[in-house]
Amino acid sequence: MAVEFLxxxxxxxxxxxQSASEGSYTAKLFARGTNKIAQKVGEEAVELVIEAMSNDDQLFKNEAADLLFHYLILLEDRNIDLDEVIAILEDRHRERQ
Incomplete structure (x- = not known):
């Protein structure tokens, strides 16, 4: 189910x-370019680290979701599919066995 949703x-x-839908947050990020998207990924990563040190699991999960969402946008901006990144992880895992 999670894979289907991703x-x-x-x-x-x-x-x-591709369509730059008016009013779309995601389309606005693409319009602002790679640097802005990468900056958002960095901001979300920092926010996730901060929440990791708290005891609020819900805030941590929210920040993890924000980071994943912005990471997917950055991958799309670079024309790289998440499956390509997962393949690297799989290769690394096989190498260590």
Whole structure:
């Protein structure tokens, strides 16, 4: 189920990149360029680290979701599919066995 939703989310992000839907936060990020998208990924990573040190699991999960969402946008901006990144992790895992 999670994989299906990720595929659906990736498709929505790709569509927003191509159509630049008015009022879309994602389309606005693409319009602002790679540097702004990368900056957002960095901001969300910092926020996740901060929440990791708190005892509020819900805030931590929210920040983790924000980071994943912005990471997917950055991958799409660079024309790299998440599956390509996962393949690298799989290769690394096989090498260590």
């Amino acid at each position: 595929d659906q989310l990736k498709a929505i992000i790709r569509e927003r990149k």
